[in-house]
Each structure stands twice: as structure tokens, then as C-alpha cells.
Amino acid sequence: MIRTQEQILARFKAITDSGTDWMGFRREVLIDSMTLDTLKRALPDVNTNGRDDYVKPEALEGKARDYLTFAIGKAVDHRGISAGRSVDKLREYAWLLGRDDVVQAMEDAEYEQYGVPKLKAFATGLGWPWPADGDGWREKALSRMAEGLPCDPDCADGCA
Template identity: 50%
Template sequence: MTIRTQEEIVTRIWALRANSGDAFGFREEVLVEALDLDHAHQVIAPRHSAEWNQRADHESYARDYLRFAIGKIIDHRGNSASRSVDKLGELAWLLGRDDIVAAMDHADYPMYGAPKVKAFADGFGWPFLDDLDGDGRLSLARMADGQQCDPPGCERGCAD
């Protein structure tokens, strides 16, 4: 996969800042790690240059982060799941997949963003695993359809 150009990434970071479209900086974090040092200097303060690391393989990171995001959905972690959706959306953009960004934007957010994360996985053709908890009732697929994870009633916090 080909990632966006350095100039496109810098422009997107400035646009996110101008529109307050990334209140907690999760999207920007993904983007800054895609920049080389010269371009990173355009968007990070010099005092932070020592902390900056460039990520080399964004596709592997996206695959790993998808698994992480699914874990946050299964664990009913609201804030972490929201952060995961933001980061996955930015990874899709970074990897040049505007179709996936649009699918994620179109998907609803119930059940800890499961429909959005499923749109990401489906767009790349990567597995969206239907992991089950110990008693076999927790269903990620149900959550992606906007339903409770456990048909009799979720004890972890999700609701229809």
C-alpha cells in the first residue's frame, strides 16, 4: 500500500488543528508518526523532536491496531474504543483508502464503535473476528449490528 505524501500529511495535520477535529490528538499522533523528521519539524515543537519516532510499516500497524480496537470493543471500553475508531479512520486515510474512510463515516457508532471498526476491517478485507467470552455468549458480530453483545442482557455495560 502506498501512503499519502509528506505534504498531504502535513496539510491534514494543520487542517485537523484548524477545525478542532482532533480534540485529544489521537488522529494527529497517527499522522505525525508517518512523517520524516524534516516534515515532522513543521508540525511539532523542536523540544519534542527527541521524542518523535517515525513508523515504517503502517499496514502492519493498522492490522495490529485493528486487533487492539476489537479488544476495546469486547471489553466495553468507551473512551479507548472511541480513540481506536479515530486512529483507524486516520490509518485508512493515511493508507489512501478514502473509500474506507467514507464507509466508517457512514457507519453508526453504537456498541463502542463496532460498526465503524467492522467497516474498516471489511474495507481492507481483514478479519473482524467474532470472539466469544468464556461462556460463549459475547458476540462481536451482534455489536457490529448495533445490538447488545449478549442477547439475554449485557452485564458489562452495553445497551441497545
Template identity: 50%
Template sequence: MTARTQEEIVTRIRALRAHRRDIFGFREEVLVEALDLDHARQLLGPGTPGGWTPRVDHETYARDYLRFAIGKIIDHRGNSASRSVDKLGELAWLLGRDDIVRAMDHTSYPMYGAPTVKAFADGFGWPFLDDLDSDDQRALARMADGQQCDPQGCQRGCAD
């Protein structure tokens, strides 16, 4: 996969800031971790730690974060699920997958972002349901279709 250049990442961070499209900084967090020390200092200032270690394996991070995001969806964690959607979108962008970013942008956000996270997983051809027990698989599949996790009614927070 083609990763973005340092200059592209800096430009994207500046655009997020200028357009206030990342109020809580979750997207920027992913992007800054992809910068080397010199580029990070451009954005964070001279106080950037001298031992700065950028994250270089974005694909492994994206795979791991996908599992984390699925857990937040299943656990009905609204804020954490929303943060996960933002971070996964930036990881897809970092990996040069504008097609996945577009697919994620064209889904709706019901059920803790399950349809959007499924678009991310499907775009990469990564498992979405495989590592789950059968009850969680059924619940997540329903949520990815925009339905409550339980056809009999959810006791944890889903709403039609």
C-alpha cells in the first residue's frame, strides 16, 4: 500500500485545523503519529520530544484498531465508537486508500458506526466478523445493516 508523504500529512493536518473538522483531535492524533520529528515539530512546536518515535507500520495499527473499534461497537460505546470511525478513516487515508475513505463517507452512522467500520474492513478485505463468538457475530451483522443488535429489542442502547 502506498503511504502518504510527510508533506501530504502536514497539509491534511493543517486543513483539518483550518476547517475545524477534528474538534477533539482524534484524526490529528493518528496523522501526527505518522510524522517524523522534523515534520511533527512544524505542527507541535519546539517542545516536541526529542525522542519522538513515529508510527511506521500503519497497516498493522489499522488492523489492530479495527478489532478495537469492533469491540466498541459490540459494547455499545458511543463516544469510543465515534472516535474509532474517525481514526479508521484517517488510517485508510494514510494508507492511500481514498476509495475506502469515500466508501466510509457514503455510509450512514447508525448503530455506533457499524456500517462505516464494515466499509473500512470490506475495503481492505479484512475480517469483520471472524474473531467473534456467534452471538456477537449476529449482533454485529445486524448493526452493520443499521438494525438493533437484537431483533427482540436491545437492552444496552441500540435504537431504530
């Protein structure tokens, strides 16, 4: 069940108060899912000029799918900060979709190899296909990384 605006506001406040979202990536996903009313309650001084919409519940899954594709690219390309940001954002998408089981599976998965095990936990937990099938280098690298292995045994880009 997709989270309500009240739940989103409460989570936003809890994350803000905890100080654990130091770069704001988790809150960014939540803000994008807030109505203008909820956003003004979360951030009373925010400038809402030009913002006339938010990610509606029916569009949330599609947004998460698109972001997973982006996240996989960052991980396979060894983009450390971007890969970490992607994991944080996908965790919030899972939460917004009401999938605490997926949030927990992501928490339980190792971060090694740029978070690919967490990305796989996200995709498979939602019943989505894991795009590591195929003969290409990228698919093979993704499959290896999901198992906690380097993309290539001789990787010189940081995952060996």
C-alpha cells in the first residue's frame, strides 16, 4: 500500500531529525512525493513557485523503475557517490510503495560492489526482472557484482 501524505511527512521529519541523510537524497525522494500542502508543512519557508505537481501514487512505480535503471548504470560504471545516492533513493521508493520487506532486504544486503546486491534486493523484492541476463560485458559484470564479486577479476576501477 502506497504511503499517505501524513506518513510521508512523518518520515521526512524523522529522517531530518536523525541527521542520517547528510546529503539529502532520501528527503529528495520524499519531497518529490509531497503535495504542495504537505511540502509547505514540511518546509514552511520553501519557495513553491513553479512547482505545480508531485509524483502521484500511480506514477511512483514507473519512477522507481526508471531510477533503478539509472542506479544500475552508476554502479556498473563504478560511480561511488552516485551509486550510494542511488541506493538511498531506491530505499525511499520501496518505502513509499509500502514495501517494508524490500526496505529490510536492502538493509540486509551488503553494499559491496557499489551497492549492486542492494539494487538486486530492490528489484527482485518488487518482483521485477533483474537485468543481468545476457552475454554482454555489462550483463556479466552486473551478475558478478550482485554476487559481491568484482565486475571483472582484473578490474582496475575500484571493485576488485
